Amino acid sequence: MHNIKDIKSNLEVFIKGISKRNFKIDENLLLSLDNKNRDLIQKKEKLEQEKKIISKGGDKSLFEKSKKLSSEIEQISSEQLKIKNELDSFLSNIPNLPLDDVPEGKDESHNSEIEKKGKIPEFKFKPKSHSELGDNLKMIDFDLATKTSGSRFVFLKNNLALLERALSNFMIDKHTNENGYTEISPPLIASESTMYGTGQLPKFIDDQFELKLDDKAEKKFLIPTAEVILTNIVRDKILNINELPLRFVASTPCFRKEAGSYGKDTKGMIRQHQFYKVELVSIVEIENCKNELERMTNCATGILDALELPYRKVVLCTGDMGFSAEKTYDIEVWIPSENKYREISSCSSCGSFQARRMKARYKNDTKQTLFVGTLNGSGLAVGRTLIAILENYQQEDGTIKIPKVLIPYMKNLDKISIK
């Protein structure tokens, strides 16, 4: 969420910035809401002061007047609150401003590739898709998932279930041992205010699985990504500067409705309602966001390097970035059956955008209270990594070679084959 003061102090730059994201605001409405708000605050405070003086003075003859003041204050307050809410909902629906070095563009076609790594495998045969491979191995079962749960779910069985678990473990070990992240096993259900903090709400409620509890209780949601929970660890906190940076990693299932993507990626397990993802979250001093984003992205690509999977790194253009992001790198892994790269990780710096929503702050050297910077990235999406391994490591006989680094995590198997 943006700060109205910052917006006003440089309105033109702000409007230009968000217009890069194809976002327009009614600036007159915004300014008039702000004016009304401040006007009402001043009126209210004047009356409050008057009232305070009376009640401290103890002059009984003025008590009647004080009563009158109370009702006036109440009236102005409720009016002010209404305006304030309007203002807040206006502001909380505006996306983050892109950093200057983010390429401008409308959609994903304007993203720009900045690095390509790894050798694309050459097959002497026509490479099969992961679903075909898994089906042949009898280790992927979509029909069964349809029966038990519906579309966009999957059963992994046997050594592919093991592979999924191995991947999670391998990634977490690497991030904790080599990259300085602290492992977290978080709740998979988030409260409404938590979802608001990272920007999933109010705008993207349709993408979330909402849980039906008691009618009275606060709404709860299945997390769409561990980012939500991990980032909210610092909500409503004022951290000491020497506690930063904080780096968290968690492997969790993620739940997404994928509303609006009907008919897209319906085959295979590219796009599921539920999938495992190893998530990285960093909480840093605000001026360190840029460096941390590079660092985090390298942690993510480090996994692909270790797994010897070919990938490319892309910087998202202004039109393709997520709501809360100021800059995003996507990492795309090579998918042989589709003959193209597919997203396997997305690393974003959110600057202080989420921190303002969450009231996550720190005191710097000069005792100033500042909003922290938050970053999140997948390190990596486990389901898609599994797909990439199946397809890139497939052999002509339908077996799957296991990447060297994973063998210890796979009961020392060096390939997956029908028993």
Add this chain to the structure above:
RNA sequence: GGAGAGAUGGCUGAGCGGUUGAAAGCACCGGUCUUGAAAACCGGCAAAGGGGCAACUCUUUCCUGGGUUCGAAUCCCAGUCUCUCCGCCA
């Protein structure tokens, strides 16, 4: 599920109708002392919002939302969360 207890600043914790934005301790920061450090002593130390070029000043905030009162951290109601005991159960 049954019975109790509680929620106060970065933390611990006092206050239970007015001079309390809130004692005290710890932590933290500055100073004195010291060759240096520690100890001791002195001083400082909440956040958000409004007004002001600024010095500064005003308002709000003691879990949340209502209520009583001229006045609420303190009383009443509802909710959320935490803890203890009993029951049940991965």
